[in-house]
Structure formats: C-alpha cells, structure tokens
Amino acid sequence: MVPPPAMGDDRRPQIRLAPGERLAFGRSAPGNDLAIPHEGVARRAGAITAQGTFWLLSNLSAHQTYVVAEPEGAGEHIKVGPGRLDAPVPFEFSRIVLPAAGDLLALEVWAPRHDQLRGGAGTTGDTIAPVYSVDRTKRYFAVLAALCEPRLRGDPHAPLPTVDQVVERLRPGWPAVSRTTVQWNIGYLGVKLRLDGKKESLVSLALRFDVVREDDLTVLTRPAPRTTR
Incomplete structure (x- = not known):
C-alpha cells in the first residue's frame, strides 16, 4: 500500500501486508x-x-x-x-x-497475487498462484515490455532505456504517458514481481523466465486503455 504524501513531503513509502494482516x-x-x-x-x-x-x-x-x-x-x-x-x-x-x-x-x-487455472482455461484444472503472473493488457506490462525491448531485439547486453526513452516509446499508443506514470508503474512492478523496483532487476527476471517475449512487443504500439492516471 502507498499512503498519501504527508503535508510538505512528497515521499510516499510503501507499506507491505502479508495475507491476514x-x-x-x-x-x-x-x-x-x-x-x-x-x-x-x-x-x-x-x-x-x-x-x-x-x-x-x-x-x-x-x-x-x-x-x-x-x-x-x-x-x-x-x-x-x-x-x-x-x-x-x-x-x-x-x-x-x-x-x-x-x-x-x-x-x-x-495486490500482486492472482490465482490462475493450471494449464490455462477450463473447468477441471487446479488453481495455483503463479510466481510471476502478469496481465498483458495493463499499462505496467507495456512499461516492462519497453524496458525489455532492446535486449529482445537481439542484443542481450544492450543498455536499458531511460525513463524518458520509455515515455517516448510508449507515447504513440499512450498519449498521456509521463515520467511520473512510468516511474509509478516501475514501482508497482517491483512489488508485483517481488523485486527492488530497479530496472536491471526487472528486466533480468522478465527475460530469464519469459515473462516478456518478443511477440509481446506488439503492446508497444497498441492503444492503451483509458485510465485516470
């Protein structure tokens, strides 16, 4: 959870709750x-x-x-x-x-944990909690795809894009994108993927476990859903 900023202080610390807390x-x-x-x-x-x-x-x-x-x-x-x-x-x-x-x-x-049916859709599968469950229709996934793009395009050691470069990459399909919204989504990814929120850690995990694949890069040109952020 991220509380509202205190008076005169724009810092917003994260508060983590375990199930039942x-x-x-x-x-x-x-x-x-x-x-x-x-x-x-x-x-x-x-x-x-x-x-x-x-x-x-x-x-x-x-x-x-x-x-x-x-x-x-x-x-x-x-x-x-x-x-x-x-x-x-x-x-x-x-x-x-x-x-x-x-x-x-x-x-x-x-709330980073979402249960999914084992093996995808169907009525006979057992429910499990995937370690790295993502929704490819959400903006946080587009941000993650933009961060991974240089290395997915064939250079495994390519430098990661800056926040400004991510903003420009996403702008065609997300006209209202800004540094603030990109940074907010990077912070959310850190919570969701149980990492420190640093770009290098996010990209390393996403590529190692195929959280983002090359065919996912189509989200970078797809119009983003309307939202308040």
Whole structure:
C-alpha cells in the first residue's frame, strides 16, 4: 500500500501486508497503524485487511463514503459506505479516495497475487498462484515490455532505456504517458514481481523466465486503455 504524501513531503513509502494482516488508518497515530494528518479525516477512518487474492476495506467513518477505483480500468469502481465492514476489493491495484473537508486523499493499494487455472482455461484444472503472473493488457506490462525491448531485439547486453526513452516509446499508443506514470508503474512492478523496483532487476527476471517475449512487443504500439492516471 502507498499512503498519501504527508503535508510538505512528497515521499510516499510503501507499506507491505502479508495475507491476514490488518492496517488501521485515521487522523491520529494512537490506535492507528497509519496516521493521515488531515482535519477532514476521521480519527478512526478505516482498515485494510490483506487476503490471498484480494483485500478487504472497512469504512469506520460515520458519514463519509469511500470510493475504490481501478486506475488502469475504464472507470470501474466500488463504493464503500459509512460503517461498512470488510468490503471485498477484487482489483489488482486500486486507489482508495477519501473525501476530506474539500480535499480528495488517495491511498494506493497493490495486490500482486492472482490465482490462475493450471494449464490455462477450463473447468477441471487446479488453481495455483503463479510466481510471476502478469496481465498483458495493463499499462505496467507495456512499461516492462519497453524496458525489455532492446535486449529482445537481439542484443542481450544492450543498455536499458531511460525513463524518458520509455515515455517516448510508449507515447504513440499512450498519449498521456509521463515520467511520473512510468516511474509509478516501475514501482508497482517491483512489488508485483517481488523485486527492488530497479530496472536491471526487472528486466533480468522478465527475460530469464519469459515473462516478456518478443511477440509481446506488439503492446508497444497498441492503444492503451483509458485510465485516470
């Protein structure tokens, strides 16, 4: 999970939760694992509970409705009303929007584990949790493909593209791409693939285990889905 930036501080540390762990958030630190120091946030605002393939959101405020949106989707979102406990959130990564005295505060939640049927589609396969499960329709995969492209094109020792070069490579199919969105997706890939988020580590793993293959480079020219980011 990535909390909103503190007042005057743009740094956004990551908070990791194992399945079954719970994180309470609210205006002040006592009684909360995450303090959001804004006068419009309830003292006990809510709680996030991690599960194996999804997560739960409890809205502990008395009057505010929270919206959970999928940044990479086509406007998909759910509403969690005041007092609602353990609402399941199925999105792979999400943005919780907290209305706070005229401001909108965002907490971003990344859920890297998704179960898949063994052997692909069908009704008789066993469910497993792939170590490196990716969705090739998402923007994070296009960013990863752009990072891998020079080495997939035939030079295994090619230097990795800079963030600016990734931006330019993706712009034809993603006109709104920026350094910020590319860096955000690189950070998400680090969480999803259980790495440090460094480009060299991401590319090395992606190529070693065929997470990205040469025929995946078609995503670099495919129009990206509409999104809020």
